[in-house]
Amino acid sequence: MTERDDLDLQIAEFVLGTLPADERDALRAQREQDAALDRRIAAWEERLAGMADDVAPVAPDPELFARIERLLDQGAPAAPQADADSSGQVVRLNRQLRRWRWSTAVASAAALVLVAVLMLQPEPAPSSFVAVFQHNDQQPAFLLTVDLEQRRLNIRPVTAQAQPDKSYQLWIKADELGPNPRSVGVLGQNLELDQGALSGYDPALLREATFGISLEPPGGSPTGQPTGPAIHGYLYPAGAEKN
Known part of the structure; x- marks a missing residue:
């Protein structure tokens, strides 16, 4: 050859x-x-x-994303309550920081749950x-x-x-x-x-x-x-x- x-x-x-x-x-x-x-x-x-x-x-399991959403809903903490007495720029920055941390945590949790669910799927x-x-x-x-x-x-x-x-x-x-x-x-x-x-x-x-x-x-x-x-x-x- x-x-x-x-x-x-x-x-x-x-x-x-x-x-x-x-x-x-x-x-x-x-x-x-x-x-x-x-x-x-x-x-x-x-x-x-x-x-x-x-x-x-090969299509993904139609229940896959529904299961991810249920898992996220079960682990999501209650949204922080607004402080009626808070005012001014410092308070607004604190709120923005809390929202950023919460959204980051949700995104990270979603990624981890997705990886876990996909790893648990049996390999065809x-x-x-x-x-x-x-x-x-x-x-x-x-x-x-x-x-x-x-x-x-x-x-x-x-x-x-x-x-x-x-x-x-x-x-x-x-x-x-x-x-x-x-x-x-x-x-x-x-x-x-x-x-x-x-x-x-x-x-x-x-x-x-x-x-x-x-x-x-x-x-x-x-x-x-x-x-x-x-x-x-x-x-x-x-x-x-x-x-």
Whole structure:
């Protein structure tokens, strides 16, 4: 693999969110000083931007802010009473100081409560996973995203192109499925696949499975097994660090 190809893979993982934290921080710092690197990262961000369409947004708990307000109301002291006998500039300054201290205390309490409530929220298990398919020293050919919760997939070509009189075919292999890979489906002319092709598989099986893509005769393998070498990919949580 050339140094350029290795950097491209690192950039792809940076954009996907699967690069380890130390490498991600180093690449982010280098990006700020290197205009050429910044352009390459921006190009990968544009290339992979469509993958975000497959990740469902996670809304905060609708009760979150209501709970914060209730906690603030429970801990708020009574407002200071105005001194009917007070007058003059010194008294007004004292009142302003008390109001400033009170507003600062409320703001600090709100921030602390918000942090506490957010820390107590259970961290959701990742449902969106991604696999990168690369052959030898070439750049990534395909990217596969899988929503395990919905058991839906989306496969996108990166550098792969449709081949005349050939078809790309996606395979899955897992111990539970036996010793041989099983066909997921044949990619169409636009190198796409039915998003529901994995609907019959258990999410736990998909998480541990190996995926492969092979180049087959038109319409797919005539034997039910890959007829040539396949490029392989493994699922990693999107937005999480690799172990």
